[in-house]
Amino acid sequence: MLGRFNWAGVIDFLPQLATGLYYTLLISVLGLFIGFILGAIFGLGRISKNKLIYGISSIYVEVIRGTPVLVQAIWIFFALPLIIGHTFESVTAGVIVIALNSGAYIAEIVRGAVQSIEKGQMEAGRSLGLDHGKTMRYIIWPQAFKRMIPPLGNQFIISIKDTSLLSVILVPELIFQGRLIAANHFNAVEIYTTVALFYLVITLTLSLVLRLVERRLDIQ
Amino acid sequence: MIEVKDLYKKFGDLEVLKGINCKIAEQEVVCVIGPSGSGKSTFLRCLNMLEEMTSGDVVVNGYHLNDPKTNINKVRTEVGMVFQQFNLFPHRSVMENIMLAPKKVRKISDKEARERALGLLEKVGLSDKADMYPSQLSGGQQQRVAIARALAMEPKVMLFDEPTSALDPELVGEVLEVMKQLALEGMTMVVVTHEMGFAKEVGDRVLFMDEGIIMEEGDPENIFTNPELERTKGFLNKIL
Numbered sequence: 001m002l003g004r005f006n007w008a009g010v011i012d013f014l015p016q017l018a019t020g021l022y023y024t025l026l027i028s029v030l031g032l033f034i035g036f037i038l039g040a041i042f043g044l045g046r047i048s049k050n051k052l053i054y055g056i057s058s059i060y061v062e063v064i065r066g067t068p069v070l071v072q073a074i075w076i077f078f079a080l081p082l083i084i085g086h087t088f089e090s091v092t093a094g095v096i097v098i099a100l101n102s103g104a105y106i107a108e109i110v111r112g113a114v115q116s117i118e119k120g121q122m123e124a125g126r127s128l129g130l131d132h133g134k135t136m137r138y139i140i141w142p143q144a145f146k147r148m149i150p151p152l153g154n155q156f157i158i159s160i161k162d163t164s165l166l167s168v169i170l171v172p173e174l175i176f177q178g179r180l181i182a183a184n185h186f187n188a189v190e191i192y193t194t195v196a197l198f199y200l201v202i203t204l205t206l207s208l209v210l211r212l213v214e215r216r217l218d219i220q
Numbered sequence: 221m222i223e224v225k226d227l228y229k230k231f232g233d234l235e236v237l238k239g240i241n242c243k244i245a246e247q248e249v250v251c252v253i254g255p256s257g258s259g260k261s262t263f264l265r266c267l268n269m270l271e272e273m274t275s276g277d278v279v280v281n282g283y284h285l286n287d288p289k290t291n292i293n294k295v296r297t298e299v300g301m302v303f304q305q306f307n308l309f310p311h312r313s314v315m316e317n318i319m320l321a322p323k324k325v326r327k328i329s330d331k332e333a334r335e336r337a338l339g340l341l342e343k344v345g346l347s348d349k350a351d352m353y354p355s356q357l358s359g360g361q362q363q364r365v366a367i368a369r370a371l372a373m374e375p376k377v378m379l380f381d382e383p384t385s386a387l388d389p390e391l392v393g394e395v396l397e398v399m400k401q402l403a404l405e406g407m408t409m410v411v412v413t414h415e416m417g418f419a420k421e422v423g424d425r426v427l428f429m430d431e432g433i434i435m436e437e438g439d440p441e442n443i444f445t446n447p448e449l450e451r452t453k454g455f456l457n458k459i460l
Contacts, residue, residue, distance in 0.1 A: 123270055124307035124366075128321035128373060129297035138320060142311050 010190050013181050017191075020177030021198055023091065027173065028160045028202075031098025035159065036152075038099060039106025044136075046111045057107065064104035070165045073097045077169035094166040094173070102159040109151045113144040146217050153210035157203045164199070174198055221246045221377060221408050222267060227276035229262055236262045238432035240276070244377075249409045251419035251440070254429035255455055260412045263429065264379050267410065268299045281376055297325055300370030304382040306362040308354035308369070314341070315350045318369045326373065333372075340368035344398050360391030364398055371402075378402065380411040416460060420444055428452045 045057030064072070076097055081087045088096070117140050125135030167176035178195040182188040222244040229237035236259045244250050252260045265271040267278060269285055269292050278285040283295045309317050318337040322328050328336075341347045344364040354362055363383055370378060380399065384392040396418050403409055403422045413419060419426050419440050426443045428436045428451075436443065436452045444460070447453050 118305075118307075120303060120305050120307035121309065124301075124303065124309070125321075126293075127268055127270060127296055127299075127301040128370070129293050129325045130321055131293050134324055138324065139309055143309075146311070 005189050006187065007190055009187060010194050013185075013191065013194075016177050016181060017174065017194065017198065020172060020174035020195075023094075023171060023173040023176075024160070024163050024198075025202070027091065027094045027098055027163050027166065027171065028156075030095045031163070032102055032156055032159055034095070034099035035102030035106055038103030039110050042103065042107035043110025043114065046107060047114060061104045061107050064101055065108075069097065069101050069162050070168065072101055073166055073169050076100075090166070090170040090172075093169055094163065094171040097166065097169075098159055098163060101162065102155055105155050105158075106152065109148050109155060110144070112151075113147040114140060116147055117143050149210060149214050149217070153207065156206055156210075160202055160206070161199060221248075221281065222410070223279040224263075224267075225277045225279075227263070227266060227278060228274045229259070229266060229271060230274045236432055237266070237273075240432075240434060242427065242434060242437070244408065244410060246376075246408055247406045248424045249403045249407075249411065249422055250425050250427060251423040252410065252412045252427045252429060253414070253416070253419060253455075254427075254435075258429045259432040260429045261381055264381050264410060264412050267377075267379055268296050268301055270301075293325075297321075297373050298376045300373060300375035300378040302363070302366050302370055302378065302380045302383045304385050306354070306359070306366045306386070308362055308366055310354050312353075313350070314346070314352050314354070314357070314365050317354070317365060318372045321369070322372050336372055337368070340371050341365075343371075343401075344368045345394070358391060359387045360394045363387065363395045367395075367398055367402075377408045377410065380409065380413065382412050382414065384413070384415055414459065416444065416456075428455065430455070 042057040042060055045053045046061065048054050048057070073093070077088065077090065077093045121139055121143065122135055125139045126132070130138070163171075163173055164175045166173055167179065170176070174195050178191050182191045185191075224240050224242050227237055227240040228235070238259075240263055252263065254260050262271055266273050266285075267280065269278075273286060276286070280295055281298055283290050285292070285295065309320070312320065315334070315337050318340060319330075319333040322333045322336060323330065338347065338350065341350055344367055346361060346364055346368070349357060349361060349365070354365070357365065367378075367383075383399070384395050387395065392415070396415060399409070399411070399418070400422050411418070411423070423440045425437060426440045427434050428443060428447075428449075430451055436447060436449050443452065444456065447456060
Protein backbone atom coordinates (compact mmCIF):
# COMPACT_ATOMS: atom_id res chain seq x y z
CA MET A 1 0.00 0.00 0.00
CA LEU A 2 2.85 2.36 0.80
CA GLY A 3 4.42 1.34 -2.49
CA ARG A 4 2.27 3.62 -4.57
CA PHE A 5 4.06 6.62 -3.14
CA ASN A 6 7.15 8.11 -4.71
CA TRP A 7 9.67 7.55 -1.88
CA ALA A 8 12.69 7.96 -4.12
CA GLY A 9 11.45 11.44 -5.00
CA VAL A 10 12.11 12.57 -1.45
CA ILE A 11 15.81 12.75 -2.33
CA ASP A 12 15.17 15.85 -4.42
CA PHE A 13 13.88 17.68 -1.37
CA LEU A 14 16.61 16.64 1.04
CA PRO A 15 18.59 19.91 0.64
CA GLN A 16 15.51 21.92 1.60
CA LEU A 17 14.73 19.59 4.51
CA ALA A 18 18.37 19.90 5.57
CA THR A 19 17.88 23.65 5.84
CA GLY A 20 14.90 22.99 8.09
CA LEU A 21 16.94 20.52 10.10
CA TYR A 22 19.63 23.17 10.52
CA TYR A 23 17.17 25.61 12.08
CA THR A 24 15.61 22.93 14.24
CA LEU A 25 19.02 22.01 15.62
CA LEU A 26 20.19 25.61 15.90
CA ILE A 27 17.17 26.65 17.93
CA SER A 28 17.28 23.48 20.03
CA VAL A 29 20.95 23.85 20.92
CA LEU A 30 20.88 27.60 21.59
CA GLY A 31 17.50 27.49 23.30
CA LEU A 32 18.40 24.60 25.58
CA PHE A 33 21.82 26.05 26.38
CA ILE A 34 20.26 29.32 27.53
CA GLY A 35 17.39 27.36 29.05
CA PHE A 36 19.82 25.39 31.20
CA ILE A 37 21.44 28.58 32.47
CA LEU A 38 18.01 30.05 33.23
CA GLY A 39 17.00 26.79 34.88
CA ALA A 40 20.09 26.72 37.07
CA ILE A 41 19.58 30.34 38.15
CA PHE A 42 15.85 30.13 38.80
CA GLY A 43 16.07 26.59 40.20
CA LEU A 44 18.49 27.83 42.85
CA GLY A 45 16.23 30.87 43.23
CA ARG A 46 13.40 28.53 44.14
CA ILE A 47 15.46 27.23 47.09
CA SER A 48 16.67 30.66 48.11
CA LYS A 49 15.80 31.97 51.56
CA ASN A 50 15.65 35.47 50.06
CA LYS A 51 11.92 36.09 49.62
CA LEU A 52 12.33 38.41 46.62
CA ILE A 53 14.52 35.96 44.70
CA TYR A 54 12.19 33.12 45.63
CA GLY A 55 9.17 35.16 44.56
CA ILE A 56 10.55 36.15 41.18
CA SER A 57 11.69 32.60 40.48
CA SER A 58 8.33 31.16 41.43
CA ILE A 59 6.40 33.61 39.27
CA TYR A 60 8.61 32.78 36.30
CA VAL A 61 8.17 29.05 36.74
CA GLU A 62 4.42 29.21 37.33
CA VAL A 63 3.69 31.58 34.42
CA ILE A 64 5.68 29.55 31.92
CA ARG A 65 4.47 26.17 33.16
CA GLY A 66 0.92 27.41 33.24
CA THR A 67 0.71 28.58 29.64
CA PRO A 68 1.06 26.55 26.41
CA VAL A 69 4.33 26.87 24.54
CA LEU A 70 2.35 27.70 21.38
CA VAL A 71 0.75 30.66 23.12
CA GLN A 72 4.15 31.77 24.38
CA ALA A 73 5.55 31.66 20.85
CA ILE A 74 2.69 33.65 19.37
CA TRP A 75 2.74 36.14 22.23
CA ILE A 76 6.47 36.81 21.96
CA PHE A 77 6.42 37.09 18.18
CA PHE A 78 3.18 39.01 17.62
CA ALA A 79 2.27 40.69 20.92
CA LEU A 80 5.54 41.57 22.61
CA PRO A 81 6.78 43.77 19.72
CA LEU A 82 3.69 45.96 20.13
CA ILE A 83 4.59 46.50 23.78
CA ILE A 84 8.31 47.09 23.50
CA GLY A 85 8.35 48.54 19.98
CA HIS A 86 10.94 46.09 18.72
CA THR A 87 10.36 43.21 16.32
CA PHE A 88 12.30 39.97 16.59
CA GLU A 89 13.54 37.84 13.74
CA SER A 90 11.48 34.68 13.84
CA VAL A 91 14.57 32.58 14.59
CA THR A 92 15.54 34.88 17.47
CA ALA A 93 12.00 34.70 18.80
CA GLY A 94 12.18 30.92 18.47
CA VAL A 95 15.34 30.73 20.55
CA ILE A 96 13.76 32.98 23.20
CA VAL A 97 10.66 30.81 23.37
CA ILE A 98 12.57 27.55 23.74
CA ALA A 99 14.98 29.10 26.27
CA LEU A 100 12.24 30.62 28.42
CA ASN A 101 10.03 27.56 28.22
CA SER A 102 12.67 24.91 28.90
CA GLY A 103 14.22 27.17 31.56
CA ALA A 104 11.09 26.96 33.72
CA TYR A 105 10.94 23.18 33.59
CA ILE A 106 14.69 22.84 34.07
CA ALA A 107 14.41 25.13 37.11
CA GLU A 108 12.12 22.56 38.69
CA ILE A 109 14.51 19.76 37.75
CA VAL A 110 17.42 21.66 39.31
CA ARG A 111 15.42 22.43 42.45
CA GLY A 112 14.34 18.82 42.86
CA ALA A 113 17.85 17.46 42.34
CA VAL A 114 19.50 19.90 44.73
CA GLN A 115 16.86 19.27 47.39
CA SER A 116 17.30 15.52 47.02
CA ILE A 117 20.90 15.70 48.26
CA GLU A 118 21.00 14.62 51.90
CA LYS A 119 21.09 17.46 54.40
CA GLY A 120 24.20 15.94 55.94
CA GLN A 121 26.25 16.81 52.86
CA MET A 122 25.67 20.53 53.34
CA GLU A 123 26.34 20.18 57.06
CA ALA A 124 29.57 18.26 56.47
CA GLY A 125 30.79 20.94 54.06
CA ARG A 126 29.82 23.80 56.34
CA SER A 127 31.33 22.13 59.41
CA LEU A 128 34.67 22.02 57.59
CA GLY A 129 34.57 25.79 57.20
CA LEU A 130 33.48 25.89 53.55
CA ASP A 131 31.04 28.73 53.01
CA HIS A 132 27.61 28.18 51.49
CA GLY A 133 28.76 28.96 47.96
CA LYS A 134 31.77 26.66 48.02
CA THR A 135 29.74 23.84 49.56
CA MET A 136 27.19 24.23 46.79
CA ARG A 137 29.85 24.31 44.13
CA TYR A 138 32.12 21.48 45.24
CA ILE A 139 29.76 19.19 47.13
CA ILE A 140 26.07 19.71 46.41
CA TRP A 141 26.04 20.69 42.73
CA PRO A 142 28.20 17.82 41.38
CA GLN A 143 26.00 15.28 43.13
CA ALA A 144 22.80 17.05 42.13
CA PHE A 145 23.93 17.33 38.52
CA LYS A 146 24.24 13.58 38.26
CA ARG A 147 20.66 13.19 39.44
CA MET A 148 19.48 15.83 36.95
CA ILE A 149 20.61 13.96 33.89
CA PRO A 150 17.64 11.62 33.35
CA PRO A 151 14.96 14.32 33.78
CA LEU A 152 17.09 16.80 31.81
CA GLY A 153 17.25 14.34 28.92
CA ASN A 154 13.50 14.07 29.05
CA GLN A 155 13.11 17.85 28.95
CA PHE A 156 15.61 18.21 26.11
CA ILE A 157 13.58 15.77 24.03
CA ILE A 158 10.34 17.58 24.80
CA SER A 159 11.85 20.94 23.88
CA ILE A 160 13.31 19.66 20.64
CA LYS A 161 9.87 18.47 19.63
CA ASP A 162 8.38 21.79 20.76
CA THR A 163 10.50 23.59 18.15
CA SER A 164 8.07 22.21 15.54
CA LEU A 165 5.43 24.59 16.94
CA LEU A 166 7.66 27.51 15.97
CA SER A 167 6.55 27.05 12.36
CA VAL A 168 3.55 29.21 13.28
CA ILE A 169 5.87 32.13 13.87
CA LEU A 170 7.54 31.45 10.54
CA VAL A 171 10.73 29.86 11.78
CA PRO A 172 12.04 27.98 8.73
CA GLU A 173 12.58 24.76 10.66
CA LEU A 174 11.83 21.18 9.68
CA ILE A 175 8.06 21.01 9.64
CA PHE A 176 7.84 24.50 8.14
CA GLN A 177 9.94 23.32 5.19
CA GLY A 178 7.95 20.09 5.03
CA ARG A 179 4.67 21.96 4.69
CA LEU A 180 6.09 24.18 1.96
CA ILE A 181 7.22 21.18 -0.03
CA ALA A 182 4.06 19.15 0.49
CA ALA A 183 1.82 22.06 -0.50
CA ASN A 184 3.65 22.51 -3.79
CA HIS A 185 4.30 18.91 -4.75
CA PHE A 186 1.36 17.01 -3.30
CA ASN A 187 3.64 14.47 -1.62
CA ALA A 188 2.37 14.83 1.96
CA VAL A 189 2.87 11.18 2.90
CA GLU A 190 6.47 10.99 1.75
CA ILE A 191 7.52 14.38 3.11
CA TYR A 192 5.75 14.29 6.47
CA THR A 193 6.96 10.75 7.09
CA THR A 194 10.50 11.87 6.33
CA VAL A 195 10.11 14.87 8.63
CA ALA A 196 8.88 12.61 11.43
CA LEU A 197 11.86 10.33 10.89
CA PHE A 198 14.21 13.32 11.16
CA TYR A 199 12.79 14.19 14.58
CA LEU A 200 13.03 10.58 15.64
CA VAL A 201 16.68 10.37 14.63
CA ILE A 202 17.50 13.54 16.59
CA THR A 203 15.76 12.41 19.76
CA LEU A 204 17.08 8.83 19.59
CA THR A 205 20.63 10.12 19.14
CA LEU A 206 20.18 12.37 22.17
CA SER A 207 18.83 9.46 24.23
CA LEU A 208 21.86 7.43 23.33
CA VAL A 209 24.31 10.20 24.20
CA LEU A 210 22.61 10.78 27.54
CA ARG A 211 22.75 7.11 28.38
CA LEU A 212 26.48 7.11 27.70
CA VAL A 213 27.00 10.20 29.86
CA GLU A 214 25.01 8.63 32.65
CA ARG A 215 27.01 5.43 32.52
CA ARG A 216 30.21 7.43 32.50
CA LEU A 217 29.22 9.35 35.62
CA ASP A 218 28.08 6.17 37.32
CA ILE A 219 31.58 4.76 37.25
CA GLN A 220 32.95 7.73 39.15
CA MET B 221 38.31 26.75 75.21
CA ILE B 222 34.53 26.46 75.08
CA GLU B 223 32.17 28.31 77.37
CA VAL B 224 28.42 27.92 77.16
CA LYS B 225 26.27 30.50 78.91
CA ASP B 226 22.56 30.13 79.43
CA LEU B 227 22.04 28.46 76.08
CA TYR B 228 18.44 28.13 74.89
CA LYS B 229 17.26 26.55 71.68
CA LYS B 230 13.71 26.42 70.42
CA PHE B 231 12.39 24.68 67.32
CA GLY B 232 9.15 26.57 66.81
CA ASP B 233 7.25 26.04 70.06
CA LEU B 234 9.38 23.14 71.13
CA GLU B 235 12.04 24.12 73.62
CA VAL B 236 14.90 21.67 73.23
CA LEU B 237 17.62 23.36 75.28
CA LYS B 238 16.54 25.12 78.42
CA GLY B 239 19.52 26.93 79.78
CA ILE B 240 22.81 25.09 79.39
CA ASN B 241 25.87 26.31 81.24
CA CYS B 242 29.22 24.62 81.03
CA LYS B 243 32.90 25.11 80.41
CA ILE B 244 35.20 22.83 78.54
CA ALA B 245 38.90 23.24 79.07
CA GLU B 246 41.70 22.71 76.60
CA GLN B 247 42.67 19.05 76.16
CA GLU B 248 39.59 17.96 78.05
CA VAL B 249 37.49 15.04 76.81
CA VAL B 250 33.86 15.55 77.71
CA CYS B 251 31.28 12.86 77.03
CA VAL B 252 27.64 13.85 76.81
CA ILE B 253 25.16 11.12 77.65
CA GLY B 254 21.41 11.04 78.10
CA PRO B 255 18.20 9.60 76.70
CA SER B 256 17.15 10.34 73.13
CA GLY B 257 15.33 13.62 72.84
CA SER B 258 17.26 15.05 75.76
CA GLY B 259 18.85 17.68 73.50
CA LYS B 260 22.42 16.39 73.53
CA SER B 261 22.86 16.42 69.76
CA THR B 262 21.28 19.86 69.51
CA PHE B 263 23.65 21.06 72.22
CA LEU B 264 26.63 19.73 70.30
CA ARG B 265 25.42 21.28 67.03
CA CYS B 266 25.09 24.66 68.74
CA LEU B 267 28.82 24.56 69.46
CA ASN B 268 29.64 25.04 65.76
CA MET B 269 26.39 26.77 64.89
CA LEU B 270 24.95 24.03 62.74
CA GLU B 271 21.99 24.98 64.90
CA GLU B 272 21.49 28.61 65.60
CA MET B 273 20.89 29.31 69.27
CA THR B 274 17.71 31.06 70.36
CA SER B 275 19.37 32.90 73.22
CA GLY B 276 22.46 32.77 75.40
CA ASP B 277 26.02 32.58 74.19
CA VAL B 278 28.65 30.09 73.22
CA VAL B 279 32.28 31.18 73.25
CA VAL B 280 34.63 29.02 71.22
CA ASN B 281 38.34 29.86 71.10
CA GLY B 282 37.39 33.40 72.06
CA TYR B 283 34.72 33.81 69.36
CA HIS B 284 31.27 34.77 70.57
CA LEU B 285 28.84 32.76 68.43
CA ASN B 286 25.90 35.01 69.30
CA ASP B 287 27.74 38.01 67.85
CA PRO B 288 26.49 38.61 64.27
CA LYS B 289 29.95 39.95 63.39
CA THR B 290 31.60 36.62 64.14
CA ASN B 291 32.73 34.90 60.95
CA ILE B 292 31.20 31.49 61.46
CA ASN B 293 33.23 29.92 58.67
CA LYS B 294 36.39 30.97 60.44
CA VAL B 295 35.17 29.45 63.71
CA ARG B 296 34.29 26.20 62.00
CA THR B 297 37.77 25.80 60.56
CA GLU B 298 38.91 25.37 64.16
CA VAL B 299 36.08 23.07 65.22
CA GLY B 300 36.03 19.66 63.59
CA MET B 301 32.85 17.62 63.52
CA VAL B 302 32.14 13.95 63.06
CA PHE B 303 28.59 12.87 62.29
CA GLN B 304 26.57 9.80 63.11
CA GLN B 305 25.99 9.15 59.40
CA PHE B 306 29.62 9.94 58.43
CA ASN B 307 28.48 12.31 55.66
CA LEU B 308 31.45 11.62 53.44
CA PHE B 309 31.26 13.14 49.97
CA PRO B 310 30.24 10.15 47.83
CA HIS B 311 31.40 11.67 44.54
CA ARG B 312 34.95 12.12 45.76
CA SER B 313 37.66 9.63 46.64
CA VAL B 314 38.92 9.19 50.17
CA MET B 315 41.91 11.42 49.42
CA GLU B 316 39.74 14.11 47.84
CA ASN B 317 37.38 14.02 50.81
CA ILE B 318 40.27 14.82 53.10
CA MET B 319 42.03 17.31 50.83
CA LEU B 320 39.04 19.39 49.77
CA ALA B 321 38.61 21.75 52.72
CA PRO B 322 42.33 22.35 53.42
CA LYS B 323 42.78 23.31 49.77
CA LYS B 324 39.65 25.40 49.34
CA VAL B 325 39.52 27.02 52.76
CA ARG B 326 43.07 27.02 54.07
CA LYS B 327 44.40 27.49 50.53
CA ILE B 328 47.31 25.12 51.02
CA SER B 329 49.01 23.61 47.98
CA ASP B 330 47.93 20.34 46.44
CA LYS B 331 51.22 18.77 47.45
CA GLU B 332 50.91 19.83 51.06
CA ALA B 333 47.27 18.74 51.24
CA ARG B 334 48.22 15.37 49.80
CA GLU B 335 51.00 14.83 52.32
CA ARG B 336 48.73 15.85 55.15
CA ALA B 337 45.98 13.53 53.95
CA LEU B 338 48.34 10.59 53.62
CA GLY B 339 49.67 11.22 57.11
CA LEU B 340 46.14 11.28 58.52
CA LEU B 341 45.13 8.14 56.65
CA GLU B 342 48.09 6.38 58.18
CA LYS B 343 47.02 7.63 61.58
CA VAL B 344 43.52 6.19 61.20
CA GLY B 345 44.93 3.01 59.68
CA LEU B 346 43.57 3.39 56.16
CA SER B 347 46.63 4.16 54.04
CA ASP B 348 45.63 1.48 51.57
CA LYS B 349 42.18 3.04 50.93
CA ALA B 350 43.36 6.42 49.65
CA ASP B 351 41.98 6.05 46.15
CA MET B 352 38.75 4.29 47.03
CA TYR B 353 35.32 5.88 47.09
CA PRO B 354 33.29 6.04 50.29
CA SER B 355 30.76 3.49 49.04
CA GLN B 356 33.55 0.92 48.77
CA LEU B 357 34.35 1.17 52.48
CA SER B 358 32.74 -0.36 55.56
CA GLY B 359 30.97 1.91 58.02
CA GLY B 360 33.87 1.81 60.42
CA GLN B 361 36.31 2.72 57.69
CA GLN B 362 34.06 5.53 56.49
CA GLN B 363 33.86 6.98 59.96
CA ARG B 364 37.63 6.85 60.31
CA VAL B 365 37.96 8.71 57.00
CA ALA B 366 35.46 11.26 58.33
CA ILE B 367 37.66 11.74 61.39
CA ALA B 368 40.71 12.18 59.17
CA ARG B 369 38.78 14.68 57.04
CA ALA B 370 37.93 16.77 60.09
CA LEU B 371 41.50 16.56 61.41
CA ALA B 372 42.89 17.77 58.08
CA MET B 373 41.75 21.27 59.01
CA GLU B 374 43.91 21.02 62.14
CA PRO B 375 41.06 21.95 64.46
CA LYS B 376 41.50 22.88 68.08
CA VAL B 377 38.34 21.08 69.15
CA MET B 378 36.61 17.99 67.81
CA LEU B 379 32.88 17.40 68.16
CA PHE B 380 31.55 13.87 67.82
CA ASP B 381 27.82 13.34 67.31
CA GLU B 382 27.13 9.71 68.20
CA PRO B 383 30.02 8.59 66.00
CA THR B 384 29.44 4.87 66.49
CA SER B 385 25.64 4.69 66.60
CA ALA B 386 25.25 3.84 62.93
CA LEU B 387 27.89 1.12 62.98
CA ASP B 388 27.61 -2.63 63.17
CA PRO B 389 28.77 -3.73 66.64
CA GLU B 390 31.97 -5.33 65.40
CA LEU B 391 33.05 -2.06 63.74
CA VAL B 392 32.59 0.16 66.78
CA GLY B 393 35.94 -0.73 68.30
CA GLU B 394 38.11 0.50 65.45
CA VAL B 395 36.48 3.95 65.55
CA LEU B 396 36.70 4.24 69.33
CA GLU B 397 40.35 3.23 69.13
CA VAL B 398 41.08 6.15 66.79
CA MET B 399 39.18 8.51 69.08
CA LYS B 400 41.06 7.24 72.10
CA GLN B 401 44.35 7.85 70.34
CA LEU B 402 43.24 11.37 69.56
CA ALA B 403 42.35 11.99 73.20
CA LEU B 404 45.76 10.72 74.30
CA GLU B 405 47.40 13.21 71.94
CA GLY B 406 45.69 15.98 73.82
CA MET B 407 42.81 16.88 71.49
CA THR B 408 39.94 18.73 73.11
CA MET B 409 36.88 16.61 72.46
CA VAL B 410 33.14 16.77 73.05
CA VAL B 411 31.56 13.39 72.43
CA VAL B 412 27.85 12.65 72.38
CA THR B 413 27.79 8.92 72.85
CA HIS B 414 26.06 5.83 74.15
CA GLU B 415 29.41 4.07 74.59
CA MET B 416 29.69 4.07 78.35
CA GLY B 417 32.90 2.06 78.20
CA PHE B 418 34.51 4.79 76.15
CA ALA B 419 33.17 7.51 78.44
CA LYS B 420 34.58 5.69 81.45
CA GLU B 421 37.95 4.94 79.95
CA VAL B 422 38.70 8.07 77.94
CA GLY B 423 36.39 10.77 79.27
CA ASP B 424 37.64 13.33 81.75
CA ARG B 425 34.11 14.37 82.54
CA VAL B 426 30.62 13.17 81.81
CA LEU B 427 27.59 15.40 81.33
CA PHE B 428 24.23 13.74 81.84
CA MET B 429 21.57 15.62 79.89
CA ASP B 430 17.83 15.23 80.15
CA GLU B 431 14.89 17.45 79.22
CA GLY B 432 17.13 20.12 77.75
CA ILE B 433 19.40 20.73 80.69
CA ILE B 434 22.56 19.25 82.17
CA MET B 435 21.11 17.25 85.05
CA GLU B 436 24.32 16.02 86.51
CA GLU B 437 27.99 16.14 85.72
CA GLY B 438 31.18 14.81 87.15
CA ASP B 439 34.07 12.53 86.54
CA PRO B 440 33.05 9.29 84.85
CA GLU B 441 33.90 7.05 87.77
CA ASN B 442 31.57 8.95 90.10
CA ILE B 443 28.72 9.33 87.65
CA PHE B 444 28.69 5.68 86.71
CA THR B 445 29.18 4.15 90.13
CA ASN B 446 27.55 6.69 92.35
CA PRO B 447 25.12 9.01 90.58
CA GLU B 448 23.37 11.57 92.73
CA LEU B 449 20.07 11.85 90.94
CA GLU B 450 17.39 9.24 90.51
CA ARG B 451 17.09 10.28 86.84
CA THR B 452 20.74 9.52 86.22
CA LYS B 453 20.46 6.20 88.06
CA GLY B 454 17.40 5.25 86.06
CA PHE B 455 19.09 6.06 82.76
CA LEU B 456 22.28 4.23 83.64
CA ASN B 457 20.37 1.17 84.82
CA LYS B 458 18.64 0.97 81.49
CA ILE B 459 21.78 1.09 79.39
CA LEU B 460 24.53 -0.55 81.47
